[in-house]
Amino acid sequence: METPTVKTFRLLPSSDDRFLPFTFVPGQFLNVAFWIGGAKMNRSYSISSSPNEREFVDLTIRREPRGAVSRHIDDLLKVGDLIESGGPVGKFTFTGKEADSIVLLSGGVGITPMMSISRYLTERSWPGDIFFIYSCRTPADFIFADKIPVLQRLNPKLHVTVTMSKPDGTDWKGARGRITKEWLTQLVPDLASRRCHLCGPPAMMDSVKAIFAELGIPSDHLKTETFGAVKPIPAIAGTTAKPTAPATGPLVTFSKNSKSAKVRMDLKVGDSPPRQSILELSEELGIGIEFSCRVGTCGICKVKMTSGDVDMEVQDALDANDKATNIILACQAKPKSDVAVAA
Template identity: 45%
Template sequence: SNAAPPAGASLRKPKSWAGQLRVVQIVRETPTVLTFRLADPAADRLPFDFLPGQFLQVEVESEDGKAARRSYTIASSPTQRAYVELTVKREEQGVVSRHLHDKVSAGDLLKVSGPFGAFTFTGTDAQSIVLIAGGVGITPMMSVLRYLADTAWDGDIFFFYGARSTEEFVFRDEIERLERRFANLHVIAAMQRSPGTVWMGPEGPITREMILAAVPEIASRRIHMCGPPAMMGAMRTILAELGVPEAQVHTEAFGPASLPADASDLEVKPAPSPAQRPPPGSEVAPSTVTFSVSGVSAALPAEETVLEAAEGAGVEIPYACRVGQCGVCVVKLLEGEVTMAVETGLAPSDKEQGYVLACQAKGTGTPLVVEA
């Protein structure tokens, strides 16, 4: 057949990278949200590829001199090879977002690793897509939307966005311009009108009636959601009532969807000191783990995770939550077998290909070889 491959067909799961990117531009989107455009300081294209919906981890030095890491979803499209954009809301309790907003200027270098995450959509997985976003949870949806627009994807795109007020409507001008240009893009936004702004759309949260009116045959559609926990919970209930199978609802497991209510818990969990780690158990014999990229081997006591062994051996594996939720510490297991108490952050397709979560993986008595 002479038919062109569908949009996104050439995109494979990218390898992750770590290094420094230069902040080439900072744009104020709303009173509380900035976009940081990052580029390779030594080349005219990015040193990594990514899929729409993936995130990067940013590391900064906090006020007390310790490293603080935080993951931010990429808002730009993978079709833009020269730069990547992170759109970040300033959280009063967020060490990293405060640092980015208050201390970082154009020209500065940022320590970055990634891309990570399986909350992606390239147009090959479904004939249409429903994107539901709240607040700064719009970032993965913008990457998807920009990519589908750049590749002139012809499926229907239903884009729901809820914000507190028109003042906080991130990317409003661009979304309105895309909607005028693409007949297959249907935007439904709901928010309170800020003084001095024009708003003809519905006020208040996204409702069941709005979804029913805008999306024909909703039960057959693929749905991606990202937003504050209360909004996500309400949407899940509405979609279940509308007969949408759970398997068709994809949610961002790392971004705003999973953030704890207590903002002080937002930052990366610190590595436990050796004294805090549990003593080796007697059930499984101690073994070894070899890190193939670093060329380092280390002892792996029965109760120690691959991530803890890596830290003890000076091998850097990116991480964030340390409880198996975020998926940042995914590594490939080349030899041996492991057990994992929690696998929430691991995509089933990745598990089939031999990937494990370093923060959860423990040995079973045989030597392990890990790609790190």
């Protein structure tokens, strides 16, 4: 137990091997899959342990009240259970070779990849400054509250600052309130010249991005990690889940299912962009393309495009071979012409 709603799960090799069958880079994540209610559900969870630990990998997971997978993991998983996982995946990584200092900004459960990075750098006696800035609601929500001080004692270059947004009624003696421009620039000298990583709730991330923009810091100085930020298009109240407006965009053919439909170009509601993605169309048609993050980083929704052309805003989960063989990310792919996919 890390907090009343967050647990760390230690995963070991399922074989008799002592060591994990893979290596990873600090900041990466695993895709895990469970069969729940007759359906296969995938989720992406950042690794919180250090890559130096070859015998296990830790996933630190918050139990979401309406999260089918996180509730399954928290409530039903037992010691000895087998877990299907894929990866490791992700480019939200830092090994110490990329810059001579690092600013790790996180909120809530977004602290997990920051712990992997900080543990790794500390164990390697990395000489650079690590500015570890964490925001959460109350002391009870402070993930790794007992582990961060241990790292601080081991690493004099690890500068930790924790702020609570709602500490009233507690004995918290540290910083209070949300991250502000003045506070951040006071904590981190020469902020504009440093490499920064950001992971946390969408509102917190948007606020920090706005601070960086106001300070005129180039966007390539700030690496971000987001899971689940893009949600399915919600149905209009009192209607069925399927939109009723006629679709006028390019035709998408799902060859394995022998189904085809035009994409919608006039989406006005929800968190999705105006043009429908192939994943969103597949959900309307019941195609069953698997997915997890919906933001182009986990790679679970990879599918082969056999004809046509698409736009993809994010392609992090695609490698050079994927691109050479016309593998696309269904969650990001928005048809520019008629398209056929092997799904």
